[in-house]
Amino acid sequence: MKDFLDTADLSPNLVTELLDSAERFLPLTTVPEATRTRWQGKHLVTLFSEASTRTRTSFELAAKRLGLKVVNIVVGMSSLAKGETLRDTILTLDAMQPDVVVVRHAVAGVPHFMARFSRAHVINAGDGEHEHPTQALLDAFTLRRHFGRLAGLQIAILGDIRHSRVARSNVRLLAMMGAHVRLGGPRTLRAPGIEQFAAGWPGTVCVADTLRAAIADADAVMVLRIQQERLDGAFFPSLGEYFTHFGLTRERLAWAKPEAIVLHPGPINREVEIASDVADGVQSVIQTQVTHGVAVRMALLEWLLSQ
Amino acid sequence: MKDFLDTADLSPNLVTELLDSAERFLPLTTVPEATRTRWQGKHLVTLFSEASTRTRTSFELAAKRLGLKVVNIVVGMSSLAKGETLRDTILTLDAMQPDVVVVRHAVAGVPHFMARFSRAHVINAGDGEHEHPTQALLDAFTLRRHFGRLAGLQIAILGDIRHSRVARSNVRLLAMMGAHVRLGGPRTLRAPGIEQFAAGWPGTVCVADTLRAAIADADAVMVLRIQQERLDGAFFPSLGEYFTHFGLTRERLAWAKPEAIVLHPGPINREVEIASDVADGVQSVIQTQVTHGVAVRMALLEWLLSQ
Amino acid sequence: MKDFLDTADLSPNLVTELLDSAERFLPLTTVPEATRTRWQGKHLVTLFSEASTRTRTSFELAAKRLGLKVVNIVVGMSSLAKGETLRDTILTLDAMQPDVVVVRHAVAGVPHFMARFSRAHVINAGDGEHEHPTQALLDAFTLRRHFGRLAGLQIAILGDIRHSRVARSNVRLLAMMGAHVRLGGPRTLRAPGIEQFAAGWPGTVCVADTLRAAIADADAVMVLRIQQERLDGAFFPSLGEYFTHFGLTRERLAWAKPEAIVLHPGPINREVEIASDVADGVQSVIQTQVTHGVAVRMALLEWLLSQ
Incomplete structure (x- = not known):
C-alpha cells in the first residue's frame, strides 16, 4: 500500500x-x-x-x-x-x-x-x-492501550455524525477491530447508511434512539466537535439548546460504565458538546489522545x- | 562571486x-x-x-x-x-x-x-x-539535457515579454550559451531594447513579426505565463481573445520541428496561454522543469x- | 528553574x-x-x-x-x-x-x-x-561585552516607558547587575512605581526630570521603539512633535559621555524616536544587539x- x-x-x-x-x-x-x-x-x-x-x-x-x-x-x-x-x-x-x-x-x-x-x-x-483515518487510528490506539483490547468494547459516538469525517473513520475502524459502536445525537445530524460501514466486520454499528441508549453501559464515550458554522438554525436551534439536549455532562456520563473513558478529537467547545468538568475530569483521555x-x-x- | x-x-x-x-x-x-x-x-x-x-x-x-x-x-x-x-x-x-x-x-x-x-x-x-536567474538556469538545464547542447538551438519565447522577468533572464542566458531566441506575442507586450541582451554573445535574439515566424522550425517553444492582473484591457481585450490569437495550440505547435519540446515556468493558465492538450502532451517537459x-x-x- | x-x-x-x-x-x-x-x-x-x-x-x-x-x-x-x-x-x-x-x-x-x-x-x-526577558539579557550582554562590566554603568532609557516590556525587563536586570538607570521621555509615558524594580539590588533607577538629565554623562543610551498605534493624541500630539522634543539626535547624544553607545531593541522608527544619523552612526550598536x-x-x- x-x-x-x-x-x-x-x-x-x-x-x-x-x-x-x-x-x-x-x-x-x-x-x-x-x-x-x-x-x-x-x-x-x-x-x-x-x-x-x-x-x-x-x-x-x-x-x-x-x-x-x-x-x-x-x-x-x-x-x-x-x-x-x-x-x-x-x-x-x-x-x-x-x-x-x-x-x-x-x-x-x-x-x-x-x-x-x-x-x-x-x-x-x-x-x-x-475521512480522517489517522484520527481513527489514534483513537483505536488510545482505546486499546486503556482496555488492552478493542474487540467487544462498547463505544458511544455522540454529536454531528452527518458531517463528521472523524465519525466515519472511527465507525469503520472500530467495527473492523470488533468493537460495537452506538451513535447518538440529534436526528437531523444522523448519517443515513453509515451502518453499512460495519458490513463484513466482527463489530457492529447502530443508531441509538436516545442519547441515554447510546451511552448506557458504554466502555468509552467519544464526543464529536460541533462545527459552529453549522449552527445556522438548519440543524438545531442554538449552542445552548445543543448543550441542554446533547452535551456530555457528568450526569449523562454516569449512564456509561463507571470506568468508562471520554474521548474527543479536539479542539473542544466547552459547554457546547461537552461540559468542562467532564473534559477535565479523571475519565477524560483527551490530552492522552x-x-x-x-x-x-x-x-x-x-x-x-x-x- | x-x-x-x-x-x-x-x-x-x-x-x-x-x-x-x-x-x-x-x-x-x-x-x-x-x-x-x-x-x-x-x-x-x-x-x-x-x-x-x-x-x-x-x-x-x-x-x-x-x-x-x-x-x-x-x-x-x-x-x-x-x-x-x-x-x-x-x-x-x-x-x-x-x-x-x-x-x-x-x-x-x-x-x-x-x-x-x-x-x-x-x-x-x-x-x-x-530577472529570475535560477529559472533561466533550470530552463537551460532542461534544454541541454534534452538536446545535449544549447549552442545553435532555436528557441521561441511566447507571450508577455514586456513584463516577464523569466523572458529577460532566459534571453540573456540563452544568447550567452549560443542559442537563438525568437520572441512572439502581442505587439503591445513587446519589450523594446531586449535585443541588446544578446550583444557580445554568440546567440541572437529577434522579435518575430508573427506568431508563426517565432515558432517556425523551433527546437523548443517556451510559453510565458499571462499575469491575469494585466488583463484590464490595456494590453489585450480578454483571456479568450488572447488564446484565440496567441495561445499555444497543437496546430501552432506543429509549426515547430516535429521533435520540439514545450516549456513553461508555471503555474500555467490552461486555455489562456497554452492549450491543455499541449501542456499535458508528449512534447511538454513542464513537470521535468x-x-x-x-x-x-x-x-x-x-x-x-x-x- | x-x-x-x-x-x-x-x-x-x-x-x-x-x-x-x-x-x-x-x-x-x-x-x-x-x-x-x-x-x-x-x-x-x-x-x-x-x-x-x-x-x-x-x-x-x-x-x-x-x-x-x-x-x-x-x-x-x-x-x-x-x-x-x-x-x-x-x-x-x-x-x-x-x-x-x-x-x-x-x-x-x-x-x-x-x-x-x-x-x-x-x-x-x-x-x-x-516583560521581554531575553531582550534584557541580550542588552546586558551587549553592554558587558563593550564595557567589560555592568556594575556602575550609567544607562539612559528613553521613550515610552509606560507601555514598554523592554524597559521593564531592562530596569530590573540592569539594577540587579549593579547598573544605574535613568528614565527619560514624555511625562505622560512614565511608569509609576517602576523604581521599585531596583529594590534590594545594588543598582538604582530614577526618573529624570528632563531628557538632558537622563542622558547627561551616560555610558549608554537605550532608545525604546514608539508604538505608532499609541500616537492617537492621548499621549503626545504627533510623530513630528515627538521627534522634536524627545528624539535622540546627535546634539542630544553629545550630552552623554563621548564614548557612549546607543542601543535600540528594533525595529527602529527613523526620525521618530531616533535620528537616522544616530542609528547608523559609529556609536550605534543596534546591529550588534x-x-x-x-x-x-x-x-x-x-x-x-x-x-
Missing part, C-alpha cells in the same frame, strides 16, 4: 501492526538515534488548505522525531490563488519528488486524487466530510517509508 | 559548471550522506514578499536535500508591516548571520540592494519584472557555499 | 552564567559539531500571536544552530480561531511533548500561564506590556535543556 487514504483500505492485521509499532514511540521523548538517522534523507511536505495547526503540528513533530525534513505549504497562499488547477499543483509538487505528502483539504477525495498522480506516499489528514496521535503518525510514517 | 543576482553577471564557463554540477543531483532522491552532512552547519533564510509557494518550496527542498537548515520569512508578516525600512530589515537579518538568503520581491533591484548590505550569499528568486529546478538550485547552493 | 519567564526570577549569578555561556557562541558561524549533535533529538515550538519575525527568527536560528528541530505555530491561524480556549491550546501543545516552547503573546502573563500547565521549558518572548540576541538565546536554550 503506497498511500494512507481511507480506513476502507485497512485490514485488522495492518491496524494491529501499526498500533503495535506505535507502542515503540512512547514516551515520545525516547526515539533512539538510530531511528532518527535512518530517515534523515527523507522529505515530507504538508499541504493543508484549512487552518489546522493541531493536526499539522502533530504530523510535523512525528516526522521530525524520525529525522525527516519537513516543508509546510498552506494551499491558500500557493499558486492555487493564482488560478492554478489542483491537478497542476499536485503534479508540480510531485515533480519536486518529496517522499511523503500529508494532505488536508476541505474537498472530499482530494488526497485520493493526489495519490493517483503522485509518486510520493500520500497521507489523508482529513478530507472534507469524508494528542500524545498518542504523534506516536501513531510516527508508526505510520515508518511503515510507509519501509514499503 | 558572492551572490547570484543577475544573468548579466554570469559567464558561459560558470553556466556550464553549474549545469554540469546539477547533473550529479539527479535523480533527486539519491543525494549521498556525505554531501548532506557537509552543509549541516549552514543556514538559509527565504525572504519572500510575494506568495510564491512553487519557487520557495523548490529552494527549501534543494537546501534541505543538502542538509542546510531553513528559516522562512514572509515579508508581509514581518517588521516591514510595522514601518521598518527595507534596509533595516536587511541589516537585521544580516546581523543574525545566515549563510544564504533567497529573496523574492515585487520591486526590481531588492536582491541587489540586499546583497550590497549583507555578508550572506544572496540569491535572486525573482525581482519584479527584472520543476524537478530540474531543485537540482539546479542544489548546484547553485553548493557552488555559493564553496566560494 | 524550568522556565524563563521573568527577570524577577533571575539572580546575578545566573545572569553572569548565561552571559559567560553566550560568549562561546560568537562568532555565530562557529558552533562546533559536537554541540549541534548533542541537541539533535530535541524539539522547540514557537507560538507567536503577534507578527514578530525578528524575535521569532532569532529564536529559530538560535535553536537550529544548536541542532534542535523547530516547529512554528502562528496562533492567529490555529485552533484559537475555532474558539478553543488558550488553556486548551496549551494543553494540546504540551501533550505533543515538545522540549521547549517559546511564546509571544499580546496578553501579559500568557507565558506564565503556559508554564504552569506545560512540562516543556517555556520561554517568554514578550508578553503584552509586561541582533547578533548578540542569537548567541544569548543559544546560551539560554542550552542552559534550560541541561537542567
Whole structure:
C-alpha cells in the first residue's frame, strides 16, 4: 500500500501492526538515534488548505522525531490563488519528488486524487466530510492501550455524525477491530447508511434512539466537535439548546460504565458538546489522545517509508 | 562571486559548471550522506514578499536535500508591516548571520540592494519584472539535457515579454550559451531594447513579426505565463481573445520541428496561454522543469557555499 | 528553574552564567559539531500571536544552530480561531511533548500561564506590556561585552516607558547587575512605581526630570521603539512633535559621555524616536544587539535543556 487514504483500505492485521509499532514511540521523548538517522534523507511536505495547526503540528513533530525534513505549504497562499488547477499543483509538487505528502483539504477525495498522480506516499489528514483515518487510528490506539483490547468494547459516538469525517473513520475502524459502536445525537445530524460501514466486520454499528441508549453501559464515550458554522438554525436551534439536549455532562456520563473513558478529537467547545468538568475530569483521555496521535503518525510514517 | 543576482553577471564557463554540477543531483532522491552532512552547519533564510509557494518550496527542498537548515520569512508578516525600512530589515537579518538568503520581491533591484548590505550569499528568486536567474538556469538545464547542447538551438519565447522577468533572464542566458531566441506575442507586450541582451554573445535574439515566424522550425517553444492582473484591457481585450490569437495550440505547435519540446515556468493558465492538450502532451517537459529546478538550485547552493 | 519567564526570577549569578555561556557562541558561524549533535533529538515550538519575525527568527536560528528541530505555530491561524480556549491550546501543545516552547503573546502573563500547565521549558518572548526577558539579557550582554562590566554603568532609557516590556525587563536586570538607570521621555509615558524594580539590588533607577538629565554623562543610551498605534493624541500630539522634543539626535547624544553607545531593541522608527544619523552612526550598536540576541538565546536554550 503506497498511500494512507481511507480506513476502507485497512485490514485488522495492518491496524494491529501499526498500533503495535506505535507502542515503540512512547514516551515520545525516547526515539533512539538510530531511528532518527535512518530517515534523515527523507522529505515530507504538508499541504493543508484549512487552518489546522493541531493536526499539522502533530504530523510535523512525528516526522521530525524520525529525522525527516519537513516543508509546510498552506494551499491558500500557493499558486492555487493564482488560478492554478489542483491537478497542476499536485503534479508540480510531485515533480519536486518529496517522499511523503500529508494532505488536508476541505474537498472530499482530494488526497485520493493526489495519490493517483503522485509518486510520493500520500497521507489523508482529513478530507472534507469524508475521512480522517489517522484520527481513527489514534483513537483505536488510545482505546486499546486503556482496555488492552478493542474487540467487544462498547463505544458511544455522540454529536454531528452527518458531517463528521472523524465519525466515519472511527465507525469503520472500530467495527473492523470488533468493537460495537452506538451513535447518538440529534436526528437531523444522523448519517443515513453509515451502518453499512460495519458490513463484513466482527463489530457492529447502530443508531441509538436516545442519547441515554447510546451511552448506557458504554466502555468509552467519544464526543464529536460541533462545527459552529453549522449552527445556522438548519440543524438545531442554538449552542445552548445543543448543550441542554446533547452535551456530555457528568450526569449523562454516569449512564456509561463507571470506568468508562471520554474521548474527543479536539479542539473542544466547552459547554457546547461537552461540559468542562467532564473534559477535565479523571475519565477524560483527551490530552492522552494528542500524545498518542504523534506516536501513531510516527508508526505510520515508518511503515510507509519501509514499503 | 558572492551572490547570484543577475544573468548579466554570469559567464558561459560558470553556466556550464553549474549545469554540469546539477547533473550529479539527479535523480533527486539519491543525494549521498556525505554531501548532506557537509552543509549541516549552514543556514538559509527565504525572504519572500510575494506568495510564491512553487519557487520557495523548490529552494527549501534543494537546501534541505543538502542538509542546510531553513528559516522562512514572509515579508508581509514581518517588521516591514510595522514601518521598518527595507534596509533595516536587511541589516537585521544580516546581523543574525545566515549563510544564504533567497529573496523574492515585487520591486526590481531588492536582491541587489540586499546583497550590497549583507555578508550572506544572496540569491535572486525573482525581482519584479527584472530577472529570475535560477529559472533561466533550470530552463537551460532542461534544454541541454534534452538536446545535449544549447549552442545553435532555436528557441521561441511566447507571450508577455514586456513584463516577464523569466523572458529577460532566459534571453540573456540563452544568447550567452549560443542559442537563438525568437520572441512572439502581442505587439503591445513587446519589450523594446531586449535585443541588446544578446550583444557580445554568440546567440541572437529577434522579435518575430508573427506568431508563426517565432515558432517556425523551433527546437523548443517556451510559453510565458499571462499575469491575469494585466488583463484590464490595456494590453489585450480578454483571456479568450488572447488564446484565440496567441495561445499555444497543437496546430501552432506543429509549426515547430516535429521533435520540439514545450516549456513553461508555471503555474500555467490552461486555455489562456497554452492549450491543455499541449501542456499535458508528449512534447511538454513542464513537470521535468520543476524537478530540474531543485537540482539546479542544489548546484547553485553548493557552488555559493564553496566560494 | 524550568522556565524563563521573568527577570524577577533571575539572580546575578545566573545572569553572569548565561552571559559567560553566550560568549562561546560568537562568532555565530562557529558552533562546533559536537554541540549541534548533542541537541539533535530535541524539539522547540514557537507560538507567536503577534507578527514578530525578528524575535521569532532569532529564536529559530538560535535553536537550529544548536541542532534542535523547530516547529512554528502562528496562533492567529490555529485552533484559537475555532474558539478553543488558550488553556486548551496549551494543553494540546504540551501533550505533543515538545522540549521547549517559546511564546509571544499580546496578553501579559500568557507565558506564565503556559508554564504552569506545560512540562516543556517555556520561554517568554514578550508578553503584552509586561516583560521581554531575553531582550534584557541580550542588552546586558551587549553592554558587558563593550564595557567589560555592568556594575556602575550609567544607562539612559528613553521613550515610552509606560507601555514598554523592554524597559521593564531592562530596569530590573540592569539594577540587579549593579547598573544605574535613568528614565527619560514624555511625562505622560512614565511608569509609576517602576523604581521599585531596583529594590534590594545594588543598582538604582530614577526618573529624570528632563531628557538632558537622563542622558547627561551616560555610558549608554537605550532608545525604546514608539508604538505608532499609541500616537492617537492621548499621549503626545504627533510623530513630528515627538521627534522634536524627545528624539535622540546627535546634539542630544553629545550630552552623554563621548564614548557612549546607543542601543535600540528594533525595529527602529527613523526620525521618530531616533535620528537616522544616530542609528547608523559609529556609536550605534543596534546591529550588534541582533547578533548578540542569537548567541544569548543559544546560551539560554542550552542552559534550560541541561537542567
